[in-house]
Amino acid sequence: MHFEQHIDAFINHLKANKGLSANTLKAYRSDIESCLALFVRRGVSDLNEITLDDLRSWMASESRNHARSSMARKTVAVRGFFSWGYEHGIMRTNQAATLLTPSIPNTLPSVLTEVQAEQLMDQADADDASVDEADSNNNNETGLEVRMRAETQRNTAILELLYATGIRIAELIALNVHDVDFANRTIKVTGKGNKQRVVPFGAPAMRALEIWLVEGRAKLENLNSADALFLGARGGRLNQRVARDVVHKAAQEAGVPDISPHALRHSAATHMLDGGADLREVQELLGHASLKTTQRYTHVSIEQLKTRYVQAFPRA
Structure with a gap:
């Protein structure tokens, strides 16, 4: 993928500093890759070209096929990636800073009696x-x-x-x-x-x-x-x-x-x-x-x- 090296660096950063599980890291990688792949298909070759409106359109397209809980995780992953990219000088601005996480209904878990x-x-x-x-x-x-x-x-x-x-x-x-x-x-x-x-x-x-x-x-x-x-x-x-x-x-x-x-x-x-x-x-x-x-x-x-x-x- 076009931005693979940046994604690798971000995942390694999470692994070294956040103590996330292997499954969570795998899910975050998949979320970020699917997000950026959409922009690559649209002709984006530089992360600085991605705008807040672009990210919102990505969320809108993804929300058609995923539950709110999945979208919340995807949003956290992408927002974390852009924040990391801004802090490390890869992006001039953090376009995902105001990207809102979808609210998740406070449903009670299903249990057996x-x-x-x-x-x-x-x-x-x-x-x-x-x-x-x-x-x-x-x-x-x-x-x-x-x-x-x-x-x-x-x-x-x-x-x-x-x-x-x-x-x-x-x-x-x-x-x-x-x-x-x-x-x-x-x-x-x-x-x-x-x-x-x-x-x-x-x-x-x-x-x-x-x-x-x-x-x-x-x-x-x-x-x-x-x-x-x-x-x-x-x-x-x-x-x-x-x-x-x-x-x-x-x-x-x-x-x-x-x-x-x-x-x-x-x-x-x-x-x-x-x-x-x-x-x-x-x-x-x-x-x-x-x-x-x-x-x-x-x-x-x-x-x-x-x-x-x-x-x-x-x-x-």
Whole structure:
């Protein structure tokens, strides 16, 4: 691309000074590249030729195909790039300084009820139990059957750990075997900005992890497995797409509303608060930089309380 060297320099600046995650840096690069590519197609060869009206027209064209939350991120990325370019003498003026970030509706996150979450976990445990029973009755398993059994054990461990800890899907697939401390029932998680935190998990997650590590993981590992806690079918570190599919498929099988891994994280946080956990404790467990982010879950709890009230008191 025409402005590739400037984009590279900006991304390296963010990596060195802002501590952003690899996924965020990748998204920022894509946002800036798509923005500048539009102007290149219009004949722009110098960043100083881009005006505020040009940037507003870019936002208008992008907003037709993207949600407000995506547009907010794109705007932050482009505005940051122009600010950096001005500070480093690449641009004579910062045309993006007054570019407004689209407002994002303060919608509440979707969550499962506690009954639905229990139904989801029970289904995962039932799948695991059926695999163990089939294994005990079959001494002549094929290679495919062995791998399928291992994947079922892995999927159960994934679901139990996601719900028990509320960690992000990117944090889950980044876990290594040595990050699990069975003695204290905790995992060491590396979150956004490479910040580490220790998160506890309960007995169901511990049992699922032990089965996966003792029985399942060895069936999938190979020379490329390294230290990854969760492995894909070919033995490498599990990727996010497969992990997301695990959650969607499990929700379908359990007969609960279709949810994403992030919605399962929302559910875990809400249920922690419903169970009496302190807001600051939940903030620490989830790895939120701001308490304001965690406070969203208190509103979810209140909405659920209202629903239960109406159900209990129809004439209310």
